[in-house]
Amino acid sequence: MQGMDGVRGFDNARASQYEGCLVGLALGDALGAPVEFLDIEQILTEYGPEGICGLEPWREFRAGHFTDDTQMSLATARGCIDAYLSLRHGESWRPAQAVYHRYLSWLRSQDVPYMNRAPGATCLWSLRTGRMGTVEAPLNSRKGCGGVMRVAPAGLAFPPDQAFHHAVEFAAITHGHPSGYLPAGVLASLIALVLDGRTIEDGVDMAASMLRRWPGHEETLAGIETARDLAAGAVPPCVAIPRLGGGWVGEEALAISLYCVLGAGNDWETAVLAAVNHSGDSDSTGCITGALLGAFHGVEALPQSWIEQLESASGIRAVAQDLFRVVREGMEPLADYDVP
Numbered sequence: 001m002q003g004m005d006g007v008r009g010f011d012n013a014r015a016s017q018y019e020g021c022l023v024g025l026a027l028g029d030a031l032g033a034p035v036e037f038l039d040i041e042q043i044l045t046e047y048g049p050e051g052i053c054g055l056e057p058w059r060e061f062r063a064g065h066f067t068d069d070t071q072m073s074l075a076t077a078r079g080c081i082d083a084y085l086s087l088r089h090g091e092s093w094r095p096a097q098a099v100y101h102r103y104l105s106w107l108r109s110q111d112v113p114y115m116n117r118a119p120g121a122t123c124l125w126s127l128r129t130g131r132m133g134t135v136e137a138p139l140n141s142r143k144g145c146g147g148v149m150r151v152a153p154a155g156l157a158f159p160p161d162q163a164f165h166h167a168v169e170f171a172a173i174t175h176g177h178p179s180g181y182l183p184a185g186v187l188a189s190l191i192a193l194v195l196d197g198r199t200i201e202d203g204v205d206m207a208a209s210m211l212r213r214w215p216g217h218e219e220t221l222a223g224i225e226t227a228r229d230l231a232a233g234a235v236p237p238c239v240a241i242p243r244l245g246g247g248w249v250g251e252e253a254l255a256i257s258l259y260c261v262l263g264a265g266n267d268w269e270t271a272v273l274a275a276v277n278h279s280g281d282s283d284s285t286g287c288i289t290g291a292l293l294g295a296f297h298g299v300e301a302l303p304q305s306w307i308e309q310l311e312s313a314s315g316i317r318a319v320a321q322d323l324f325r326v327v328r329e330g331m332e333p334l335a336d337y338d339v340p
């Protein structure tokens with residue numbers, strides 16, 4: 001937060017939660033990236049009896065490089081900034097369209113081999129149609145976790161009720177099944193509630209109440225309830241996570257992440273390591289878990305040595321600062337970030 005301490009009324013604790021969310025999600029993603037396509041036996045063989053415990057290289061990338069989950073989350077964040085700036089400049093309030101345009105920029109970036117970080121097929125396919133999916137006019141009936149894994153910034157950009165609604169819109173751009181877009185609403189509203197000072201436990205209850213108003217919520221709600229029961233019963237991750245699924249679909253990715261958060265007593269590192277050491281979609285569950293607890297604790301709670309290894313860490317922090325400046329403080333963005 002260098003250079004900002006002198007701004008009157010600037011809420012440094014809140015700004016730290018914005019940075020914690022985006023840095024936390026990128027770290028969770030980067031931790032899970034090397035093991036996304038490994039089952040738990042392969043992870044233990046490759047990384048030892050505790051599994052993967054730190055940032056490791058993957059494919060041609062050095063340790064600390066993130067995947068499509070972070071790229072698309074940053075696109076969501078920048079789309080939200082665009083939406084607020086457009087409104088301020090007298091244009092209509094259309095957050096989903098602003099985010100859609102950032103997703104199209106992301107799609108174009110995927111032609112560059114270095115930028116291609118194992119993107120999800122549904123995201124690519126949907127964006128290539130040239131049409132923006134909505135809840136009312138879905139492009140498909142897919143429910144992959146590509147919707148929920150990219151919407152954490154919506155929880156930073158809007159109050160809880162609106163965060164739910166807009167995150168659903170953002171996920172429905174590419175994913176047309178309720179279990180593809182409703183977990184996104186739950187995650188974003190939960191992050192917004194945490195920013196409002198709620199505990200994670202209370203936030204989960206309140207987000208679940210919002211969820212119940214939507215048609216097709218049953219799978220997502222069942223996942224949340226099972227996750228809560230497994231965490232309350234202190235069922236260990238090696239037993240609990242396989243019961244919740246692989247995380248490749250939206251409701252499972254949310255459920256695994258919530259179980260990891262609640263089961264770890266909200267400890268960021270314990271939760272995120274649990275969220276990446278399983279046979280399923282490790283980078284996405286790491287991303288969701290890291291975002292939620294990063295927003296809860298603030299950036300100071302994240303391991304400094306890992307932040308130092310994280311790709312584009314300063315750029316990610318700058319996006320978070322701009323989201324905070326524009327959304328919360330009504331200030332102009334600094335826009336001096338360089339993120340892939």
Ligand SMILES: [Mg+2]
Nearest residue numbers: 067068069283
């Ligand atoms: Mg990924």
